[in-house]
Amino acid sequence: MKIAIHKISLILDKICAVVTGFLLVSLCLIIDYSVIMRKLFSSPPTWQYELTLVGLCWVTFIGMPMTFHMQEHMRLTFVTDRLKPRNWRIYMDIIDVLLIVFLVAGIICSVQVVQNAWPQYYQTIPIRRGIYYLSFPIGAVISVVHLIDILLNRKPDAAPTVDKNGEVQA
Secondary structure (H helix, E strand, O other), X not given: OHHHHHHHXXXXXXXXXXXXXXXXXXXXXXXXXXXXXXXXXXXXXXXXXXXXXXXXXXXXXXXHHHHHHOOOOOOOHHHHOOOOHHHHHHHHHHHHHHHHHHHHHHHHHHHHHHHHHOOOEOOOOOOEHHHHHHHHHHHHHHHHHHHHXXXXXXXXXXXXXXXXXXXXXX
C-alpha cells in the first residue's frame, strides 16, 4: 500500500510539473503576444485577459501539490526547528492531518461551485467557467495523495537539528 501510494504520488507530481510548465510557457507567450498587439498595433486581443486568468488559476492550484510533494508547504519553521525529533514528528503529523482535513473539506465544497459554474461560458473564449474552478479540487486531491504519502513514509529521525550557534542543520 505504501509503495503504491508513493508511486502514484511520484507520477502525479510529474504530471503537475509538466502541466504547470506548459501553462507557464503558454502564459508567457500569450502575455507577450498581447503586449505586442497592444503596443505595436493598438489592437489588444479581447480574449487574453480571460485566458490568462484561467491559466494563472491552474498554475496556482496545480502548482500547490508540488509544494506538498517537496514538503515545502507553509509551516512554522521557527517552531519546528527547535523541536526534538520525536516531538517534531508528532507536530508534523498533526499539521499534515489538519491539512488533509482542510483540503477534503475544500474538495467537498468546491464540487458544488464547479457544478454551478459549469453551464456558463466565458464571454471571449469558448471555455466553460467551471474549468476555472475545477483547478482547486484537482489540485487538492493530488495534494491529499502527497500528504498521505508523506505521512506513511516520514522517517522518525528526519527532524532538522539546531547546533550551538542556533543554525539549523538539515
